[in-house]
Amino acid sequence: MKTFVWRRAAAVSRKEVLHILRDPYTLGAALALPVFMVIMFGVAIEFNVKNVALTVCDSDQTQSSRRLLDSFGSSQYFLLHGVPSPYEAVKEVSAERARAALIIPPRFEKDLFDGRGAEVQMLVDGSDNSTVGPVLSYVSSIQTIASRRIADYDPPAPYDLRTRFLFNPELNSRWFVIPGLTVVVMSILSILLTALTIAREWENGSMELLLSTPVEPLEIIVGKLAPYGALGIIAVAFVYVIARTVFGIPFVGNLAVFGLGCLLFLMTYLAQGLLISVVTRKQTIAMQLAMMSGMLPSNLLSGFIFPIESMPKFFQYFTMILPARWFMTIARDTFLVGSSFFELSGSFLALSIFCVLMILIATRRFKRDLEP
């Protein structure tokens, strides 16, 4: 009696597919979300900061001070606007009209030609993390350029450092962000959608109805999850195609390895979604829990933007229990590095363990909750 019958699972699946198709709004949102996100991220994100608003107070007003301003202005890093006093320059920064202030003292040119060394002051807004780092590094390169241009100071360099950026030679921000987006997109769709749909069945009692039919619990699970799995795969395929065609992101690895990673990750998160729905049985709570256990970690703690290596030791270990972290490695390395299955075996092993574990816990919990 306890045999798994594919036909019954397929029937459950068919109902779920009809359910999804009948609601074009949800389907549209589920498919539009990945497309929308990839295009937005692809167009909007650029970590190489340019056009930083810089307010300038030039109290010297000489040829040298103007050439210094030229060096800042022609670097493309800064957009300059002048103010009459240092006090107002600081005020521009605190009113968010400028991210940095450059203050040139009245004796700038005189000090420079006296050979005493001329000093200018640069005040950088420390409240905005996305600009402060780059601005600090630009300043030192402008110092070199300005010293050469204005004071003809050009000592021979004792050595030269040649940096080769492997796997992303032009440091293109898109190459970095978009492969990681596959993880974020899948985590939203799989965990959230399953948690919500199944929680709804509990909420309005149709799950109990389903149980009184001869369908086995495992058949229900497989039947319910399969369509959402397919939806997740379609979404990733969208991301992949847009990434390759619209943004020209390379994919040097093996597509099968990436696909296997996708499947494992998807199954893990579907099972997690199922578990959430069984535990909560209420859509409002299921949604919040899905967000906290799936979405936020896969956005913030998976290494998507914020590097794992920089976290405190405890969190570096903590991220190991997040499937998203392992899949992030697989996604990035297959896209850009071209790692083989063998090189990624650690990540695959971890992902498989979570996958099996999550499916076991979810089905267990599901079955137990069914028995009276």
Next chain:
Amino acid sequence: MNRTLIGFIRKELTQTLRDKRMRILLFVMPVIQLTLFGVAISNEVKNIRLAAVFDSRDTVLRDVYERSIAGKWFIPAKSRAHDAYTMIEAGDADAVLVPPPGGFTRALGRGDAHLQLLVNATNVLQAQSVEGYLQNIIQQTVKDDMKLTPPDFPIQINTRVLFNPDLETSVFMVPGVMAMIMIISTMVMANIAIVREKEMGTFEMLISAPVSRSEVIYGKTIPYVLLGMSNLPLILAVAVFVFQVPMRGSLLLLLSAALAFVCTTVAVGTLISTYCQNQQQATLAGFLFIFPMIMFSGMMFPLENMPVVLQWISYFDPLAHFLGLLRNIMLKGGETTYVATHIAVLAALAVATVVASFRRFHTTLE
């Protein structure tokens, strides 16, 4: 306020807070989240696995390597491979220094030292920082070891970082995480609350009851404004006492900024709810809004670099205004015109969305 409205608000609050799990999600989770993400995430790059290929006579490169490891940014890479490229490809090292043939020290003596640095650039931000850090370390080491002291630059740029001189990451990140937590708990909750009634059919009952349209809307939104505001003291306390984020501006300004923000997000949630029939749709639609909001807020990605059209979008992003306000009030003490402008913009956004949802409510009820 009339009695119907008060009853309405009371019912909504009771319903939300009745569930113990919901109480935990609403009041305990934000604190945990803020602590967690405040501690864990940062833009600073640390613990980069560095390898250098050098023999015993190459003293300068050895010093460079040892200095790097001694600092807080680099840790030694463990690798069986000897080839620099393979080390990085296999994922054993993030950066490898390769000297010219014969060693870096001897090349320096000859005067044509080309030191090669290979960096794994899959993480763009990390790669940039690695190059910057190493440039400084190498420059310093070469200067010390070779007794080369080039004269100082004739132009000295004396740089000072205002408002966050030690570049504490938590000072950057915590206001952003605060804003993010508040948007989730207000916008999504308000949205779901209305859609749930539609889904269960109780909404029709509400329409037939002797309450006016505005009472329904206010009764459904005010409770979530209250809930969102009740989150603020909690997360503010964590920010100030746990993370030592300075609170330089006035608390009253911060409260009014938060109120304007919460009103806007609840109103947006209400507006979205008028387009949705069930909770699944409502949640997905919520995300379609939250993601761009986070993106255009300037919390993770610099706004200056976006195409101008997209920068315009950020003017309509309540999160961008609120994040700006939080940072300005907490870190800079609140500059009057800036704070006033942005609170006004938030209020205008709130009014606009409330008007829009009034219209939508009207049509859906017909």
